Amino acid sequence: MIAFIARRLGISVFVLLAATIIIYVMTALSGDPLADLRQEQGPDREEKMRVRSERMNLDVPIPVRYLQWLGGLLSGDLGVNREGQSVAIILGNALSATLQLVVAATVMAMLIGITVGIISALRQYSGFDYTVTFMAFIAFSLPLFWLAVMLKQYIAIEFNTWLRDPVIDPPVIVVVSLISGLTWGALTVGTQKARLTSFAIGAAVAAVFLTFLSATRWFADPGLGTVVIGLLAFGTAVGVTALFAGLQYRGPLYAALAAAGVGTALSAVMPGLLVDPTWLELFGLLLLTVAVCVGLGYALGGLQRRQAVTASVLTGVVTAGLIFMDALLNAFSAYSRRMRGRPIATIGSNTPNFRGDFWQLTLDSATHLLLPTMALILISLATYTRYSRASMLEVMNQDYVRTARAKGLPERTVIVKHAFRNGMIPITTLIAFDFAGVIGGAVVTESVFGWKGMGNMFLEGLRTVDPAPVMAFFIVTGGAIVICNMLADILYAYLDPRIRLS
Template identity: 75%
Template sequence: MVVFIARRLIISFFVLLAATFIIYVLTALSGDPLDDLRQDNSPQKATKMADRSERMQLDVPIPLRYLGWLGNIVRGNLGVNRDGQDVSVMLSKALSATLQLVLAATVLAITVGIVIGIISALRQYSGFDYTVTFAAFVCFSLPLFWVAVMLKQYMAIEFNDWLKDPTIPIGAIVALALLGGLIFGALTAGARTRRLTAFAVGFAVSGALFTILSLTRWFADPGLGPVLILAFGLVAAVGFTTLSAGLRYRGPLYSALVAALIGALCSQVLGPMLADPTWLEIIGFLLLTIAVCVGLGYAFGGLQRRQAINATVLTGVFTGAMVFLDRMLQAFSAYSATVRGRPISTIGARTPNYNGDFWQLNLDSAGHLLLPSMALILISLATYTRYSRASMLEVMNQDYVRTARAKGLPERTVVVKHAFRNGLIPITTLMAFDFAGVIGGAVVTENVFGWQGMGHLFTKGLEEVDPAPVMAFFIVTGTAIVIFNMIADILYAYLDPRIRLS
């Protein structure tokens, strides 16, 4: 393994070195960096041109300019752009904005896409499978700029107008109830009578839920409250226990249920401490939650102690996330009033000169992140859904899966421990490229939503024929591609012991 990593690092270094030279030369030859100044009619025209020429060393041959840039990189200096701004500062701001924009969207797309793809594979040729396949192909075919524009129109402008009187029309309630019924029916396996019953239950529950939300004007002043937090926590406890240990052994289930109950109680007991916390305090609460859940899993787990710890930690973190979401929702009404009733933003990363408490500041960031994240998720979700479905279908037909079933192992063990782990191998390659790619920013999304990230840094550098920011972009993205591909190779050996890297 060590020899493999060292060999890959040496090869990658020389590949990056050659690539930086090519990119630098192509950028320098792509246009005239003095073009805008040649059209300047001010008396300082000659002085400005001389200053920029000296700053960019335009009187030096391009290969020598590259060697000078390379020497600065070795010393940790990214140089300045054509206007004299420090590229290191520009890069740090752009990278921070890009990670804020695309990291959460990519993680959500991967998680949700893999889960939906696995369920679709296990329910092959069912109504759910056909629906997911159709939706994935539609989303994958949509142009990103069009999706972004539609989201700005209907999820921001129209939605902000609707929040002034957040009542749901009867026709919309019926449509949402039908959608809920179809989802319940598609997720239910078995005979037609059972699926029709699930459709009726889903229709009734969805219709009642949206009717209550409309009558109580919940969207104007939202919140979850301890009852819903506890309900979500208990459902999560059952779900995580089923995935981790199954419901045959009660120890893991009891520890997860206790974690959900403690989380719901803490949402009320810790109320004063959560009034205006800091991120350091939130991280502290998260670490404390994990420590308590590990103790609960260890105490209740018995022979299934490891699985109990996994299920309990996941339940505790999920319940904590519900508490965090509840506090965010409680601050929504006050935040909406401070931004003139337009909580969903269509441009920028934050409201200029906005001041508020912890929850209002995070709501402001979330309101600006919502639309670009949704645009990225819709497109990426389709890819991961199709890849994970195809991978799981291939793995489920392998001999070792049939052998595991023949041994009498529970279906949960067959799917989670045998099929899913091996099905992740091709998806790992896709994830490595995606995580490396998101570092480079989302050029179209950043342009549509006015986001000053890595994509903006790159396109602006190209437009201005300015190699310094372009090369800073390339150094970060190129290094990320090398590192994440190496991580993917290492994960192959972990997921499949038959793979040897040395």
């Protein structure tokens, strides 16, 4: 393993070195960095040109300039841009903005896309499978700039206007209820009668739920409350136990239900304790939650302690997330009033000069992240859905899966322990490239939503013929690609014991 990593890093260093030469030379030859100053008519034009020339070392040949930049890089100095600003500071701000924008969107696209793809594979040629395939191809074909503009218009501008009187029209309730019924009917396995029953129940529950939200004007002053948190927590406990242990084992189910019960009880008192917390305090509470859930798993798990700990911890983390979301939603009404009834932002990463408590500041960041995150998720979702579906279908037809079924193993065990793990091996490559790619920034998304991230820094460096920011961008993205690919290779060996990196 160590020899593999050392060999891969050695080769990658030489590849990156060769690439930096090409990128630096192409950027330096792409235009005149003094073009804007040559057009000035002021008396200090010559002095400005002299200062910029000295700052960018324009009086020496390009190969010498590259060696000077490389020497600074090896000493930890990324240099300055043509305006004299530190590239390290610019890079830090841009990388922080980009990670804030794309990491959440990428992780959510992976989780949702892989989950939907696996379900689609297990329901091959069903109505759900055809619908997912159709929607995936539509999402994949949408131009990102057009999708971003549509999100601005209908998820921000129109939604902000609707929030003044958040009443859901009956036709909308009918359409959404029918879609919900069709979704549950397509997911149901069994006879036609069972599917029709699922359709009717799904449509009726959605209609009642939407009617309740409309009648109570929930969107004007949202919140979950202890009852909803409890229902979702106990539902999570049952679902997680069924997935990771099976409902026939009492120990894991009791541990998960205990975690849900403790979390629900705490949800009634936590809002009074989390008036204005910090992220460090919340992280400490999360660690405490995990520790308590591990204890519950060991105490109640019996012979299935490992599965009980997993089910208990996942249930506890989800319940903690629900409590956090409830506190965040409770602050929405006050935040909306401060935004003059326009809480969903359309541009930038935050509201200039906005001051507030922890929850209002978090809401401000979340509302600015909402639209670009949705755009990135919708575009990436199709790729993960199709890849995971194809990979899962290929694995499900393998001999070892048929052998596992022939041995009489439960279908849950066949899917989770045999098919899923091997089905994720091809997806690992896609995840590695996607993570490495998003580090470089979502150029189109950043441009449409006015996000000052890595993509904006790269484009600005190219536009102004300034190699220093461009090279900083390339070093970060190139390094991310090398590291992510190496992690993918290591993950291959974990997922498939037949693979040996040596």
